Amino acid sequence: MTRVRVAGGGLTHFGVHPERTSRELFGEAGEAAIEDAGIDRSEIESIFFGNFMGELSEHQGHMGPLAAEALGIDAPATRYESACASSGVAVRQAVLNVRSGEADVVLVGGAERMNNLPTADATDALAIAADDLYEVKAGMTFPGAYALMADAYFDEYDGSREDLAHVAVKNHENALDNEYAQFQKAISVEKAMDAPPVAEPLHLYDACPFTDGAAAMVLVSEEYAEENDLDASVAITGSGQGSDRLALQDRRYLTRTPAAEDAGEQAYEDAGVSPEDVDLAEVHDCFTIAEALAIEALGFFEPGEGIGAARRGETTADGDLPVNLSGGLKAKGHPVGATGASQVVEMAKLLDGTHHNAEKVPEATVGVTHNAGGTVASTAVHVLEVVE
Amino acid sequence: MSDEPARDAGYDDFVDAAKDGAPYYLECEAGHGSLPPRMVCPDCGDTNLEEKELPTSGTIVAHNVVHVPTPRFQDDTPYATAIVDFGPVSVTGQVRGVDPQEVENGQSVTLDVDLTDTNEDQVLVFDVE
Numbered sequence: 206m207t208r209v210r211v212a213g214g215g216l217t218h219f220g221v222h223p224e225r226t227s228r229e230l231f232g233e234a235g236e237a238a239i240e241d242a243g244i245d246r247s248e249i250e251s252i253f254f255g256n257f258m259g260e261l262s263e264h265q266g267h268m269g270p271l272a273a274e275a276l277g278i279d280a281p282a283t284r285y286e287s288a289c290a291s292s293g294v295a296v297r298q299a300v301l302n303v304r305s306g307e308a309d310v311v312l313v314g315g316a317e318r319m320n321n322l323p324t325a326d327a328t329d330a331l332a333i334a335a336d337d338l339y340e341v342k343a344g345m346t347f348p349g350a351y352a353l354m355a356d357a358y359f360d361e362y363d364g365s366r367e368d369l370a371h372v373a374v375k376n377h378e379n380a381l382d383n384e385y386a387q388f389q390k391a392i393s394v395e396k397a398m399d400a401p402p403v404a405e406p407l408h409l410y411d412a413c414p415f416t417d418g419a420a421a422m423v424l425v426s427e428e429y430a431e432e433n434d435l436d437a438s439v440a441i442t443g444s445g446q447g448s449d450r451l452a453l454q455d456r457r458y459l460t461r462t463p464a465a466e467d468a469g470e471q472a473y474e475d476a477g478v479s480p481e482d483v484d485l486a487e488v489h490d491c492f493t494i495a496e497a498l499a500i501e502a503l504g505f506f507e508p509g510e511g512i513g514a515a516r517r518g519e520t521t522a523d524g525d526l527p528v529n530l531s532g533g534l535k536a537k538g539h540p541v542g543a544t545g546a547s548q549v550v551e552m553a554k555l556l557d558g559t560h561h562n563a564e565k566v567p568e569a570t571v572g573v574t575h576n577a578g579g580t581v582a583s584t585a586v587h588v589l590e591v592v593e
Numbered sequence: 594m595s596d597e598p599a600r601d602a603g604y605d606d607f608v609d610a611a612k613d614g615a616p617y618y619l620e621c622e623a624g625h626g627s628l629p630p631r632m633v634c635p636d637c638g639d640t641n642l643e644e645k646e647l648p649t650s651g652t653i654v655a656h657n658v659v660h661v662p663t664p665r666f667q668d669d670t671p672y673a674t675a676i677v678d679f680g681p682v683s684v685t686g687q688v689r690g691v692d693p694q695e696v697e698n699g700q701s702v703t704l705d706v707d708l709t710d711t712n713e714d715q716v717l718v719f720d721v722e
Contacts (some may be wrong), residue, residue: 222650233706266721272605324661325662325663325667326664328661328662328663329663329665332663337646338604339604339628339684341663342714343674343686343687343716343717344662344666344672344674344709345685346659346661346662346663348659348672349657351654352657352659353656353657353674353675353676354655356656356657357655357698360655360698401660402658402660403660403661404657404658404661405657405658405660406657407657450635452685453676453683454685455682459654459655459676592696
């Protein structure tokens with residue numbers, strides 16, 4: 206089976222760009238990915254595009270063909286929607302497509318436009334990832350859902366808001382030199398603790414921002430990379446996906462995320478690695494509590510131990526397992542349908558030494574990305590390795 | 594086609610039953626509980642689902658206080674939402690009869706239906722006993 210190589214990656218600036226349509230954003234990210242890969246666009250055989258809320262923010266469905274024409278490519282193009290895991294799932298489908306032998310060269314990514322909506326409408330749009338009947342009609346918002354998970358976690362494991370503040374401080378610190386990040390500014394634990402509440406126990410600095418942006422990658426088969434002498438030293442060696450019941454009320458656990466556990470186990474087995482082998486992780490910290498749940502689900506920490514990892518310095522840039530060296534969703538931003546692909550772009554650059562934070566992890570050879578949809582009812586996990 | 598909004602069969606029936614003080618859930622032959630509308634038990638795939646009376650009292654297992662709402666609830670903030678364990682099923686709703694800051698996990702509540710301040714939409718609520 207071919208080891209799918211990351212031949213090139215591209216990102217737009219993640220931030221407040223309300224005037225930019227997702228097709229234009231994707232054109233910029235895709236163009237950067239094609240240039241980075243050093244291939245001709247005519248080589249691309251299929252396009253996998255993630256987007257979550259185009260119907261609501263841009264009155265635009267059917268975005269696959271738009272993604273292709275944005276890049277001047279005439280190839281089959283499909284949109285994937287799995288809430289905040291849309292492009293993580295798209296990456297998985299792209300990987301499986303290349304592995305199957307169906308294609309040697311594919312382009313995968315995602316785009317999202319959010320800031321053209323007022324805050325209340327954007328909050329409403331995000332909420333459609335929850336169960337409309339039993340959650341949204343009851344007044345659930347996305348921060349509200351993660352607030353319930355945080356509340357249950359505090360109840361079960363004695364974590365605190367201050368533990369969560371350390372996650373936010375760490376991720377802001379990691380984004381300081383990230384030219385693509387929405388926030389390139391440091392914050393303090395005190396500032397996070399004093400921020401206004403969004404959905405208690407979560408406050409403003411526990412939440413990722415609304416972000417406009419896009420991400421794209423060119424993935425190729427190992428054979429294609431060798432035949433064309435591409436500079437593609439990083440491979441996606443493991444892929445996994447899991448699902449859970451959509452509504453929190455129907456879950457077995459409020460403090461664990463089995464969809465991520467399943468996706469992680471699949472991805473590790475696929476790659477032939479274990480959590481102990483992992484040097485770096487980019488995880489879906491849409492809210493600070495989500496990072497704690499993610500690093501537990503991926504097997505790096507026991508249940509109840511993840512929330513204190515940033516405070517203890519275990520997941521900071523100089524820790525044993527740096528998490529979200531990109532700045533994460535918290536500081537880099539969260540253009541929903543682009544996030545999963547952006548995590549893989551950032552991880553590939555961290556591993557091949559071209560990332561702004563790569564010098565902090567020169568020995569890293571194995572990275573994991575974790576992209577979660579909704580309250581982790583969908584999860585895509587990928588293992589990336591330096592293979593040459 | 595109709596100009597009137599269509600009911601959500603199953604769900605609206607559940608809300609009406611809760612308003613009438615006779616809420617129910619669905620139980621499969623293996624004893625798994627779920628909420629309507631269902632054709633199939635989500636736990637085991639059993640298609641023999643029977644309506645059963647929901648226990649009147651449940652326990653709050655998680656709660657929050659929402660300050661930034663969706664437009665449907667813009668005049669209702671701050672409000673507490675909670676997940677309440679009724680045994681065979683859990684339900685999400687807003688907590689009534691107590692200041693949102695005074696809500697605690699472990700509190701015993703009953704299921705009811707209230708109207709939102711924003712649009713007078715029906716909403717599932719929990720009355721603290």
